[in-house]
Amino acid sequence: MRILLRVREQLEAELPLRLLFEAPTLAEFAAAVELALGESRGLRAEPIKPVPRGVQPPVSLIQEGWLFREWWEEVHSVARRSFHTAATFRLAGPLDQDILARALAEIVQRHEVLRSTFPPTGGLLSQKKLYPLFVKIFGMKGVQKKLYQLDGMVSEAARPKFLGGPRVVIKPHVEVPLRVEDLSAAGESEREAEVLRLLAGESERPFDYAAGPLLRAAVLKLAPEEHVVSVVLHHLVSDGWSMQLFTRELFELYRAFASGTVPRLPELHVQYGDYADWQRRWFRGETLRAVAAFWKEQFEGVGLFPELTLPFARKAPPASDFQQRVDVQSLMLPRELSGSLRELGHRAGVTRYMLFLAALGTLLHRYTGREKIGVFSPLANRSRPETQNLIGWFANIHVLAADCSGDPRFSELLKRVRGLVLSVHAHQEVPYVLLVKTVLPLLKGYETPKKIFEAPHVFFDYVVRRRGSQRVAGLNVTALHLPPRSTEAGVEVKVIEEDEDLTVTARYSTDRYEPADIRRMLARFRALLEAAAADPGRPIGALLPPATDG
Numbered sequence: 001m002r003i004l005l006r007v008r009e010q011l012e013a014e015l016p017l018r019l020l021f022e023a024p025t026l027a028e029f030a031a032a033v034e035l036a037l038g039e040s041r042g043l044r045a046e047p048i049k050p051v052p053r054g055v056q057p058p059v060s061l062i063q064e065g066w067l068f069r070e071w072w073e074e075v076h077s078v079a080r081r082s083f084h085t086a087a088t089f090r091l092a093g094p095l096d097q098d099i100l101a102r103a104l105a106e107i108v109q110r111h112e113v114l115r116s117t118f119p120p121t122g123g124l125l126s127q128k129k130l131y132p133l134f135v136k137i138f139g140m141k142g143v144q145k146k147l148y149q150l151d152g153m154v155s156e157a158a159r160p161k162f163l164g165g166p167r168v169v170i171k172p173h174v175e176v177p178l179r180v181e182d183l184s185a186a187g188e189s190e191r192e193a194e195v196l197r198l199l200a201g202e203s204e205r206p207f208d209y210a211a212g213p214l215l216r217a218a219v220l221k222l223a224p225e226e227h228v229v230s231v232v233l234h235h236l237v238s239d240g241w242s243m244q245l246f247t248r249e250l251f252e253l254y255r256a257f258a259s260g261t262v263p264r265l266p267e268l269h270v271q272y273g274d275y276a277d278w279q280r281r282w283f284r285g286e287t288l289r290a291v292a293a294f295w296k297e298q299f300e301g302v303g304l305f306p307e308l309t310l311p312f313a314r315k316a317p318p319a320s321d322f323q324q325r326v327d328v329q330s331l332m333l334p335r336e337l338s339g340s341l342r343e344l345g346h347r348a349g350v351t352r353y354m355l356f357l358a359a360l361g362t363l364l365h366r367y368t369g370r371e372k373i374g375v376f377s378p379l380a381n382r383s384r385p386e387t388q389n390l391i392g393w394f395a396n397i398h399v400l401a402a403d404c405s406g407d408p409r410f411s412e413l414l415k416r417v418r419g420l421v422l423s424v425h426a427h428q429e430v431p432y433v434l435l436v437k438t439v440l441p442l443l444k445g446y447e448t449p450k451k452i453f454e455a456p457h458v459f460f461d462y463v464v465r466r467r468g469s470q471r472v473a474g475l476n477v478t479a480l481h482l483p484p485r486s487t488e489a490g491v492e493v494k495v496i497e498e499d500e501d502l503t504v505t506a507r508y509s510t511d512r513y514e515p516a517d518i519r520r521m522l523a524r525f526r527a528l529l530e531a532a533a534a535d536p537g538r539p540i541g542a543l544l545p546p547a548t549d550g
Contacts, residue, residue: 057272058277104250116237203232240395283431308456331503362404377461458491465479
């Protein structure tokens with residue numbers, strides 16, 4: 001990815017990710033770049049540039065979409081869940097809390113988005129006495145679809161002021177207190193239980209959108225030279241990539257301040273607000289029409305919101321707080337199987353993300369009988385070089401629809417999924433909320449689910465982690481991974497790669513699914529992976545015997 005970014009910068013051309021796969025040698029890559037230059041000139045976006053700081057920047061499209069979602073859930077009495085990103089570390093060694101607080105303050109000053117607040121603006125949308133009326137209106141046939149298409153629902157500039165709605169205010173300075181809890185006097189078992197309780201509280205406690213800041217940090221002292229540090233950011237100002245940047249900068253600043261040296265951090269030429277402004281100017285007109293045409297084809301057969309009802313899902317409607325009733329089932333794959341899957345991916349020219357997406361599509365095809373399987377999946381959306389070192393919410397959730405028609409061989413399905421993923425990556429920058437507005441009118445006969453955020457679906461992700469620790473200014477820093485505290489209406493399937501190990505996890509609401517059924521689903525997924533690794537030339541319909549289809 002970084003090679004492609006460097007070439008894009010030097011040649012001032014948009015080059016697709018597929019080039020790295022289709023041209024594995026340097027000579028082939030050079031020839032492919034030359035061929036692609038003529039095709040890409042007309043698609044090149046304007047660079048992201050700083051905007052005057054005299055006025056507040058707009059909210060980004062994805063921020064606005066999320067704030068409207070929270071409003072929709074409040075209108076429909078769905079219990080609000082925490083939507084936070086967090087990083088937790090165990091520190092062994094002498095910790096200087098003052099230096100840690102100084103490093104934290106420096107990051108907040110460095111990244112404007114961390115000083116964001118989202119104050120209420122009044123207007124009809126905030127009038128709670130009108131909520132019952134809104135519910136009735138949304139329940140009318142065709143009305144919800146028309147509302148999604150209104151410019152005012154996704155465009156701050158086009159929305160009438162009497163409606164109100166999301167806006168952002170960047171404060172010039174905010175204080176981020178470093179909470180410190182001394183647990184060193186407690187017994188070991190009591191201390192560890194208290195650590196988990198406090199960390200859960202930190203991750204779940206709601207933020208004040210209007211007052212800010214939308215981040216907090218805590219230090220739990222276990223012993224004179226043993227601490228746990230927790231940093232929690234609201235997703236409105238962060239994503240997975242951003243959390244990695246945040247922690248990397250935090251410990252680099254700590255190292256520099258502790259040693260009295262200059263921090264080795266890249267210069268930031270733009271801020272998140274500049275990206276939000278660029279995004280709203282770029283995704284319109286011809287650009288938006290071209291992107292909409294691509295995504296319309298992707299949504300054909302699955303819709304904008306691909307509902308997937310698994311045969312073992314509970315039939316009873318969930319409680320309003322179903323998002324808080326979360327459970328996770330895990331299955332570590334044998335190393336021999338993990339090795340076989342890596343070899344299969346290498347031979348087929350696919351990434352492990354592509355391979356597991358194809359396998360999951362096969363499993364869901366067997367469960368549902370559908371020929372086109374749509375799942376939600378996050379994409380980093382960091383193809384712009386200006387965004388590489390910015391903290392903020394850039395990641396987009398998109399629908400990837402695997403074509404399982406014709407009972408293809410698994411090797412053929414891998415080729416289809418490879419092409420799908422590369423094409424989607426080339427069009428990942430447009431936020432899903434904007435696709436809803438632009439593509440929905442083009443899907444004739446398609447109606448969105450009435451309670452769209454409670455509709456059953458499947459979410460897929462592939463995560464790479466590294467075991468071990470790092471040394472920072474006399475500290476041994478080890479990342480901790482805590483269990484999630486909330487979930488969506490569907491099933492989230494995640495593959496976690498840690499060194500040589502691959503673990504498949506499924507997160508779900510116990511209001512929706514029985515744990516035993518999810519465990520059986522994971523067992524069937526493993527059986528399918530074993531069959532595909534042993535003979536990828538078999539048709540996908542033969543990878544699992546009928547008796548295991550549930």
